[in-house]
Amino acid sequence: MKLKFFCSFSLAILLIFVLQINKVNAVNYLLYDPIKQPVTLDRYMPQWLIYADTGGEQAWHRSPPGTLLDTLADFDIVDGYSNYGGLHLANKDFPNLSRSNGYSLTFMVEILKEEHTRAERSGFSVIILSQDVNNKTHTSLEIGFQKNRIFLQNDQPLFGRQAAQENLKFNPVGKGAIEYQIKVKDNEYILSSGKNLILKGKLRDYTRFTGLLNPYRFPSFIFLGDDTTSASAKINLGKIVLQVNSHT
Numbered sequence: 001m002k003l004k005f006f007c008s009f010s011l012a013i014l015l016i017f018v019l020q021i022n023k024v025n026a027v028n029y030l031l032y033d034p035i036k037q038p039v040t041l042d043r044y045m046p047q048w049l050i051y052a053d054t055g056g057e058q059a060w061h062r063s064p065p066g067t068l069l070d071t072l073a074d075f076d077i078v079d080g081y082s083n084y085g086g087l088h089l090a091n092k093d094f095p096n097l098s099r100s101n102g103y104s105l106t107f108m109v110e111i112l113k114e115e116h117t118r119a120e121r122s123g124f125s126v127i128i129l130s131q132d133v134n135n136k137t138h139t140s141l142e143i144g145f146q147k148n149r150i151f152l153q154n155d156q157p158l159f160g161r162q163a164a165q166e167n168l169k170f171n172p173v174g175k176g177a178i179e180y181q182i183k184v185k186d187n188e189y190i191l192s193s194g195k196n197l198i199l200k201g202k203l204r205d206y207t208r209f210t211g212l213l214n215p216y217r218f219p220s221f222i223f224l225g226d227d228t229t230s231a232s233a234k235i236n237l238g239k240i241v242l243q244v245n246s247h248t
Contacts, residue, residue: 024102024245029095031083031240034065041067041081041237049081049240050090052225064110064177066238071123071226072113080125080225081237084218096131097220099139099203101245102185107224108238110177114146116231120153120161122146123233128182129221130203138203140216141189143182145233147173150191155204165201177238 031048032041040060042051051058056079061068071077083094097103105128114123122144130139142153151166153159170193172178183190184203191199206216215221224240226233 024247026243026245027095029242029244031242032067032237033239034061034067035239038062038065041240046091046093048091048094049083049222049224050085052078052080052082054078056226061236064108064236064238066108066110066177066236068234068236069225070234071232072115072234073232075117075232076229077232078226078229080223080227082215082221082223082225084215084221087218089220094220095242095244097128097184097222097244098246099130099132099184099186101247102183103242103244104181104183105222105240105242106179106181107240108177108179109145109172109224110236110238111145111173111175112234112236114173114231114233116146118161118230120144120159120163121228121230122151123226123228123231124235125153125223125225125227126182127215127221127223127227128184129206129216129218130184131219133207133219133221134217136205136207138187138205140204140206141182141184142204142206143191143199145172147171150198152189152199152201153204153206155206155208158206158208164204165199167198170196170198177236179238 056071056077124145127142148171151163154164209216
């Protein structure tokens with residue numbers, strides 16, 4: 001009887017130990033909260049994101065609170081917000097985006113207007129690159145938002161007309177402020193809004209992009225805004241929260 005008790009007790013302790021080892025700790029990083037600080041995104045403190053200004057207009061928007069970004073004046077304008085300034089992180093404390101641990105980006109955006117000259121380009125895009133982006137594997141995503149369409153940029157061919165995945169039933173333009181969440185775990189991603197599953201699939205590899213500067217090779221890189229000379233938009237960016245997981 002005692003042997004059976006001690007065996008059961010030891011098994012219980014071992015199970016608790018294993019569960020503790022595999023415990024997931026989630027850490028939230030508040031990248032922008034326009035209610036807590038009524039300022040444009042690039043002036044939020046602590047500063048996590050930098051404004052890439054190529055001629056667009058940004059301003060504080062009172063209701064709903066956020067940063068109004070307008071690139072409609074010229075398709076050549078490619079303005080947006082990134083956690084990198086040049087080749088370096090804007091804030092050295094920005095966390096690693098580990099696919100194996102998992103992470104998510106939640107953001108509120110109102111897309112007031114969007115225009116594009118090519119089907120594979122959008123005036124508002126979100127780019128996320130994981131920490132191991134240079135390991136020659138699928139670690140990244142770029143999601144484009146158009147009227148009556150949300151799509152994942154393809155990598156075969158690179159940024160080709162055929163999207164990797166697309167949703168033609170969810171309209172993100174002219175529908176007010178919408179909260180989106182992008183979850184990344186291992187080789188897959190999920191884009192949702194509330195209970196609506198919008199996109200789900202495999203991550204991509206955009207490192208073959210060529211240019212004077214290749215941001216698609218920056219580890220743990222994020223961007224929200226207009227990154228193309230073939231599209232433009234007027235948006236209001238609200239609260240942005242990054243959650244990263246770690247195992248203990």
